[in-house]
Amino acid sequence: MAAELATGAAADGGELRRFLIGFVGLTLLSGLTIGMNKVLGTLLGLHLHVSNLELAVISSAESVAMALGTLPAGRLLAQGDPRRWYGGVSLALAGLFCALPWLPGWHWVALAMFVVGLCISVRIVAMSTVFLIRLPELGQARAGWYRGTLMLGIQFAGPLTGNYLIAHLGLHAGFLVSGAAFAALALLGWQVLPAQPVRRESQPGAPAALRSLLRLPEVRLTYAFEILASFTASSVGVFSLLLAIRELHWPRQHAVWLMAAQGLAYVGVLLFLGRAVLGSPARARIYAAAHGAIMLALLLFGAWPHSLAYLAAALLLGAGLGVNNLVNTDRIARAPVDKARVSAHLTLFGMAGGSAGALLAGRLADGIGLRTVFLLWLLPWAAAWLVFHLPTTRKTS
DSSP states (O other): OOOHHHHHHHEEEEEEEEHHHHHHHHHHHHHHHHHHHHHHHHHHHTTTOOOOHHHHHHHHHHHHHHHHHHHHHHHHHHSOOOOHHHHHHHHHHHHHHGGGGGGHHHHHHHHHHHHHHHHHHHHHHHHHHHHHHHHHHOGGTTHHHHHHHHHHIIIIIIHHEEEEEEHHHOOOHHHHHHHHHHHHHHHHHHHHHOOOOOOOOOTOOOOSSSSHHHHHHHHHHHHHHHHHHHHHHHHHHHHHHHHHHHHHHOOOOHHHHHHHHHHHHHHHHHHHHHHHHHHHHHHHHHHHHHHHHHHHHHHHHOOOOOOHHHHHHHHHHHHHHHHHHHHHHHHHHHHOOOHHHHHHHHHHHHHHHHHHHHHHHHHHHHHOOHHHHHHHHHHHHHHHHHHHHHHHHHHOO
16 A cells, blocks of 8 residues: 555656656747747837837737736636647747738738737746646745746847847748747647646635725735836837947847846846845845836936946846845735736736836837936836835834
8 A cells, every 4th residue: 555655656746747847848948939039029120110119019019919818818728728729829829920020011010919919828828827736736946937937038048049040040030930939839838738727716705806905015015016017127128129229339139138138137036046035034125125226227228328337237127127026926925815816917917017118118219219218217116116115114224
């Protein structure tokens, strides 16, 4: 009997290990493809000679569609086979990215990116929900692996890969490689994801309505800074490339390193500093300092057009956003709230904030200039810092 139990436990452990390896590989390739496509999309816009606003529309179309598709995707996945949905939308994305560089104008590119966003919303909900279901078996020590691995691909490996493909193969070939990557993801997802519908149980008695959730200070704080973070990250992600190219006259392949530096700092914090930040007695001050680092990064981007300043700004922004996400995630995990509902809110708010940030930055940049936009973005951060951090600082001093 004991031998049978030991054999069963070993088999379960082997299955869990195979799932983890496959899931991490799926997540990394998925993030790499998304990050690569951000570079491809931005450079395709430049190739079409679009304005700042038109480039912002192309960039934000995907985020708007992802926000609109998140809740319907959850309902679809709760009733159907996630492998089929994941594989189907991945193959659709493969076809779309093969066709994108041959579209006749930026309007068609923006429409295609909207369809891309709808497809990606299904993929994100499928992967995040499967990971949450398996997390009790994986252990809380691996709770940051999904987002950390995804961001490693999106913000570091993806931009560098996109840059390499364009430099050596050209823009059109880069999109064809991206399409092939989505086809590979369809096959890998079929092996990794479960066949049964994915469901998340809510906590009985936990507040779920938005109005009830906003009565909790920890929820208000988290929502405010997650929206600000998405708003800022989308603006910097789209327009820091243009700043480096236009203000510093960097070659396009060098400008991508700003995105890579920001992504590396973000992922480094997320994967390696969680215990140090969350277990520190000075956690509140570290959180406030992280938001100060984000403001300093915006100041450097707006006020000091110098290579070292832009590189330092990218690193400060990535580290600040990483600490922001760590603390916010831990705070919500400990709060007595419906985790599924809060996760849905954070996803929607993040995408809405990202879309608004890119669109507003593009609109304003045509009138007041990109550097002034980054300085303007200091105002909401300073207001949030005064509202949420200044009272805490006074209490502890």
